[in-house]
Amino acid sequence: MSFLTLAIDVGGSSIKAIILQDDGTPISRRSLIYTPHPATPDIIVATLIDLIAKQGEYDRISIGFPSVVEHGVTRGAINLHADWDGFPLEEVLHSQLGKPIRIANDADVQGCGAIAGKGVELVITLGTGFGSSLFFNGKLLPNLELGQHIFVGSETYEDCLGQASLDQIGAELWNIRLLEAIGTLYKLFNYDKLYIGGGNARLVTLNLLPNLMDKVAIVSNDLGLIGGLALWKSS
Template identity: 45%
Template sequence: MKQIEEKYLAIDIGGSHIKSTILNIEGKMEIDYQKIATPKNATPEDVVNSIETLIKEFPHYDKISVGFPGFIKNGVVKTAPNLNNEAFKNFNLSQAIASKFKKPVRLVNDADMQGLGVISRVGLEMVITLGTGFGTALFMDGKLLPHLELAHLPIKKGDYDDFIGDKALDQDGIDVWNEKVKSVLETFSTVINYDSLFLGGGNAKKINFTLNDNIKLVGNRDGIKGGIFLWKEEDGYCVRTVNPI
């Protein structure tokens, strides 16, 4: 009897949009990539309801992978700076999604999930996402290193979210913003000394300066494919599975 191949619902929660698709075991999209606007100052209930609306017409899936824009510990949200931070503090989002959609869930930071979909798995690699805020992830030979919220390192009068996030782009204009991004990349090249850097997020395409040879632009469609690797233990990533109650 032919074994039925599992399907994976991959969800990328962002400050401006929630994106989703169905992936097969090879990480290929089974349906067109879909997205919906993230409600302003979104609460956990807003996010779960938005996901329900987004995937209403999706075909069958067996497991769920979620990338979230904040610090995650064992499937529990600790920070959500670009959503309703207070409402999300210590909220077990993975359990809420698992119970709502009756499927097992693995949930990580969004830059971590995107990185799993785009890295080469050779050497020390860094992922930076430029969107509503500033996201980062680090990998060594394909293995995800402990997540650091580098976005909240202090710089000037705020943090990196303030320095090169959406609000800074709107206030500074494209040329000043690019100069600031260039200085941030130089800083992290010195501090992290990565072999390769992958730049993603909605604002990455607005970069207008020449990137170093070890820096590559990647799209959200590539990053969401990282959802399959959350379930592949051979890729060196082990994250808690949360089952429906």
């Protein structure tokens, strides 16, 4: 049986949506709206309900969300609002929409769309914050929050490579920091492949990576939507 999946990618800056066939073929145009602020649960839920109502026919929903997600409950979303800690997003949306829903961390979802399924594969997403996901032979190792770990001095990966840092230091110095991070992450994980996604991946200059060029790839930010199919395939 074939299903139509409404895939949604919630970010700190924008929310995207598209309807996909089981093979990943889109049957609708991609919708994009700016993330409202303050991004409290009530405001984001109302925004999602409105966005979903404007889409076409679909059978089920997948959502990538910028937070650790455990059984449909968000465990903090520092780039949205403190009230997301412990919010039952899947239950709330299902009660209002009456459709099957799967929700996972946005970097995990993008990783599901990017990986080849061989060896150690690390995914980082560069946008408002710094997202990450880790896979071994195609299996997700969930709830990896590299962005909140120390990178330099007392600053985290997110402090050094998030949007605020990019705005402050500019793309050239930001890329130098990213190069250092890529080298550090290689020593930590010995990854076979590192995929770089997110809205700011377009600013990455890979010619700064002569020693790791064969191990690093920039991937389309649309994989944050396409990867949503994996939430249903795995279940």
